[in-house]
Amino acid sequence: MEIPVFTLDAFTNLPFRGNPAAVCPLMHELNDDLYQKIAAEMNLSETAFITRINHADNFTTGSRFRLRWFTPTTEVNLCGHATLASAAVLFQHKNNVNPTLVFETKSGDLAITKKGEGYVMDFPLNPPTRQDPNEFRDIIKAAVGNHPIQEVYLCSNLKKLLIRLADSCDTSVLTQLKVDPVALESSERSGGIRAVIITIKGSPDCQPGYDFYSRNFAPWVGIAEDPVTGSAHTVLGSYWSEKLGKKKMLAYQCSSRGGELELEVRDDGRINIAGQTITVLQGMIKL
Known part of the structure; x- marks a missing residue:
């Protein structure tokens, strides 16, 4: 099995700055143990896995996808930089045709929209x-x-x-x-x-x-x-x-x-977080 993988630096427009995330767009779900092993192998703060919700969709035409994030040791419920990187992979490398993408996550639906040279993420606000x-x-x-x-x-x-x-x-x-x-x-x-x-x-x-x-x-x-x-x-x-x-x-x-x-x-209890990304690596994980 070959799994495509991209590494992007998020919240920056310069390589080797910002926060690197690995992103794997998958045609089919994998088991959690394999997700965790891949994240440990990538050894970045997060590895993101994008999967299709509707199997009639593809990464170019679909507008809704499932997204999960793993650190090298555990799954997390919310990650901003790997969400930004995931959207960039779909928009830039898969040439997604939609102006806005929605990721279904453990923190609910997260919408990401193109804006200039970067993207705006619609995230929940978490008051302390x-x-x-x-x-x-x-x-x-x-x-x-x-x-x-x-x-x-x-x-x-x-x-x-x-x-x-x-x-x-x-x-x-x-x-x-x-x-x-x-x-x-x-x-x-x-x-x-x-x-x-x-x-x-x-x-x-x-x-x-x-x-x-x-x-x-x-x-x-x-x-x-x-x-x-x-x-x-x-x-x-x-x-x-x-x-x-x-x-x-x-x-x-x-x-x-x-x-x-x-x-x-925002007044609706949400926050817009905007940033840019740059791709630094593209390849295949062979299993």
């Missing part, structure tokens, strides 16, 4: 709730050390903990953080947290005018640091929209690879 930092003392210590924090929020349905650094910290504090994934994972064993988002207020008056910066760590699902994380921005977008009093924001995830996301919080 404020927490007492003392209840997360160990995980905060493992994540940010002795740096001062402004506040701590938790998105319980995605199990993402948001730690906002104090406004007295500049961007270099965030970019220079050295987070030990083993220590971070060991600091939280309840199962209630699967990722830690560390964020800081931006400087929209300075070019290119980022409203906020972030980094994302998820050793609990086999990802020491995720380079650019769409799902985290469903939480960050909600949080910063309220704090800044803005619906439209420009965000930068300042991992070593880095990536830019355009966000628009």
